[in-house]
Amino acid sequence: MVVASHARKKRSAAPSWRALSRNRYPFLEITTDSVLIVDPEWRIAFINGRAEARIANGRDLLGEDLWDAFPDAIGTVFDERFHAAMRDRTSTEFEAFYAPLDAWFHIRLYPVREGLMVLFRDTTDQQRAQEALRQSELRFRTLADTVPEILFAADAAGRVDYMNRRFVEYTGLCSDDALGFRWTEALHPEDARETLARWRSSLETGEAYQSEFRFRRHDGAWRWFVSRCTPIRDDNGAITRWFGVCTDIDSQKQAEDALRDSENAVRSLLDAAPHGIVACDADGHIVLFNDAAARIFGYPQSEILGHTIDVLLPAHVRERHSKHRADFVTRERLRMMGGGLDLMGCRKDGSQFPVEVSLSRVPANNGELLVAFITDMSARREAEELHRANEALLRTNEELERFASMVSHDLREPLATIRSYADLALELHGAELPRDVSRALNVVQESADRMAELVSDLLGYARVGGRGRKHVQQADLGTALAAAVSNLGSVIRASGAQVTHDDLPAIPADHVQMVQLFQNLIGNAVKYRGHEPPRIHVSALFEDGIWLISVEDNGEGFAPEYAEDIFDPFRRLHGDDIPGTGIGLATCRKIVEAHGGRIWAESQRGKGSIFRVMLPQPSCSPAV
Numbered sequence: 362m363v364v365a366s367h368a369r370k371k372r373s374a375a376p377s378w379r380a381l382s383r384n385r386y387p388f389l390e391i392t393t394d395s396v397l398i399v400d401p402e403w404r405i406a407f408i409n410g411r412a413e414a415r416i417a418n419g420r421d422l423l424g425e426d427l428w429d430a431f432p433d434a435i436g437t438v439f440d441e442r443f444h445a446a447m448r449d450r451t452s453t454e455f456e457a458f459y460a461p462l463d464a465w466f467h468i469r470l471y472p473v474r475e476g477l478m479v480l481f482r483d484t485t486d487q488q489r490a491q492e493a494l495r496q497s498e499l500r501f502r503t504l505a506d507t508v509p510e511i512l513f514a515a516d517a518a519g520r521v522d523y524m525n526r527r528f529v530e531y532t533g534l535c536s537d538d539a540l541g542f543r544w545t546e547a548l549h550p551e552d553a554r555e556t557l558a559r560w561r562s563s564l565e566t567g568e569a570y571q572s573e574f575r576f577r578r579h580d581g582a583w584r585w586f587v588s589r590c591t592p593i594r595d596d597n598g599a600i601t602r603w604f605g606v607c608t609d610i611d612s613q614k615q616a617e618d619a620l621r622d623s624e625n626a627v628r629s630l631l632d633a634a635p636h637g638i639v640a641c642d643a644d645g646h647i648v649l650f651n652d653a654a655a656r657i658f659g660y661p662q663s664e665i666l667g668h669t670i671d672v673l674l675p676a677h678v679r680e681r682h683s684k685h686r687a688d689f690v691t692r693e694r695l696r697m698m699g700g701g702l703d704l705m706g707c708r709k710d711g712s713q714f715p716v717e718v719s720l721s722r723v724p725a726n727n728g729e730l731l732v733a734f735i736t737d738m739s740a741r742r743e744a745e746e747l748h749r750a751n752e753a754l755l756r757t758n759e760e761l762e763r764f765a766s767m768v769s770h771d772l773r774e775p776l777a778t779i780r781s782y783a784d785l786a787l788e789l790h791g792a793e794l795p796r797d798v799s800r801a802l803n804v805v806q807e808s809a810d811r812m813a814e815l816v817s818d819l820l821g822y823a824r825v826g827g828r829g830r831k832h833v834q835q836a837d838l839g840t841a842l843a844a845a846v847s848n849l850g851s852v853i854r855a856s857g858a859q860v861t862h863d864d865l866p867a868i869p870a871d872h873v874q875m876v877q878l879f880q881n882l883i884g885n886a887v888k889y890r891g892h893e894p895p896r897i898h899v900s901a902l903f904e905d906g907i908w909l910i911s912v913e914d915n916g917e918g919f920a921p922e923y924a925e926d927i928f929d930p931f932r933r934l935h936g937d938d939i940p941g942t943g944i945g946l947a948t949c950r951k952i953v954e955a956h957g958g959r960i961w962a963e964s965q966r967g968k969g970s971i972f973r974v975m976l977p978q979p980s981c982s983p984a985v
Contacts, residue, residue, distance in 0.1 A: 400476040445468040511607035519564045533579030549575035584611035637735035647667040659709035836872040838865035845879035857894035881945040886914035910974040918964040
């Protein structure tokens with residue numbers, strides 16, 4: 362820096378400088394600036410009152426050498442700028458600090474005919490305010506750059522003009538890339554429209570802004586943020602700025618998703634439970650009602666939630682139940698409700714039904730929940746009643762079997778006596794007896810035989826339902842068929858019948874009754890044969906857990922309208938032309954039904970018949 366030389370000139374003894382300057386520059390006294398004029402020899406030719414008050418410190422500076430009056434200015438920016446303006450005759454302005462006065466000055470220099478006019482203002486307060494502002498901004502930026510959130514500021518129109526360092530670190534972009542509305546380029550495409558719509562809505566209404574969105578990280582990953590922004594208003598209420606913060610909530614979102622998945626899983630488990638589950642708070646208001654409970658009581662979940670649990674009980678016990686519930690909450694932890702009493706539930710339609718209820722207390726966020734595990738006992742009660750009926754039926758069948766055995770014995774003895782005496786009479790006196798008497802004795806013999814056969818068939822029919830479950834085991838149907846064919850050996854040989862079969866299964870059944878079933882069906886096919894020798898085929902088909910056994914013959918068949926009637930006891934389509942009692946097919950149906958199955962026949966006259974037996978697998982067992 363060039364420093365001008367300063368010749369020290371003593372103050373001239375010319376007439377009063379002050380009077381001369383006041384007369385020459387009267388307008389400079391009324392200006393708002395501090396003003397002084399120095400001549401080419403740096404003598405102060407004029408100084409107004411404002412300047413004297415600020416820099417004179419009680420000295421009379423008129424006529425004084427400027428550099429003598431302010432020696433600390435020599436070699437500073439004051440020295441340089443003053444000499445340059447005087448030398449080059451150019452105007453200039455600058456701002457500088459003068460230490461002896463501890464003040465900042467804004468100075469303007471103008472060359473004039475007398476020398477150099479200096480206009481200056483004390484800007485110390487402004488400078489200190491600006492410095493305080495700079496320090497405040499520095500502290501703000503330092504603080505803003507250390508917080509983990511993204512901080513931003515925007516003008517009144519919503520254009521972002523500041524982003525802290527966290528934005529740069531997270532996105533990998535420079536802060537300038539976020540200015541204006543370019544920050545939206547880092548938004549997830551699925552969130553951009555909603556986020557911008559909310560931002561524009563806040564700009565229009567002046568309301569605080571809040572939105573959740575996904576922001577792209579520098580590595581391409583997306584994380585959830587929540588952004589909150591508040592408007593800054595002037596004294597008139599007009600928005601001048603917006604200040605906001607973006608907080609990373611991705612971990613919170615993941616925790617919420619995990620909690621939601623967990624709650625959904627628990628809800629699914631509750632809804633999959635076979636029992637009704639109802640939870641209520643300490644006041645008895647229902648807060649949980651699973652699908653099974655909805656099915657049991659007939660209430661949709663949306664309708665029942667919030668109601669008291671008493672609504673699920675018959676009206677006449679609700680008041681008493683409220684007292685019991687309060688007593689349970691204060692004492693017990695877990696118990697069966699009712700203590701052997703017949704508890705009843707009440708459906709939405711008002712119908713009542715038996716229930717079994719287990720109660721428990723479960724900790725919850727706001728205290729405890731009372732949880733009821735509810736079972737609709739209607740089916741169980743019906744099953745118990747059916748079981749009792751079956752037990753009674755079993756006893757009745759056993760009594761019937763004993764009665765049938767006694768009746769059979771009582772009937773067979775006189776029949777045997779009648780037959781014996783008829784045989785003896787014919788044997789001893791047959792040649793001597795008149796023809797009509799011999800014929801009458803033959804009728805007695807045939808009638809006794811038919812009566813004995815009928816008594817035997819009736820006894821077999823009565824015994825079908827009385828053998829009980831103890832006779833059920835794996836019965837090989839192939840073996841049962843072979844036994845039946847063996848029992849019918851003489852009849853089959855006499856008729857020239859041929860019995861064939863496919864592979865037959867082993868099923869849970871009464872072996873003896875399976876033999877009887879095949880024997881009756883095959884015997885029936887031989888008995889009601891056509892003109893050709895009987896051809897009988899037995900087959901089996903398994904489908905959907907069911908065995909379908911078919912016995913097909915080429916006999917004379919029957920009209921379809923009799924397909925049901927032939928299974929009735931004593932029902933015979935051929936009268937007395939063909940021997941029989943009419944009990945065989947009725948016994949077949951009773952055997953099949955005792956094993957939980959069904960039997961039917963398909964036939965047309967002259968085209969043979971097919972008897973079909975449907976038996977369940979694997980858990981088929983005779984009824985009792």
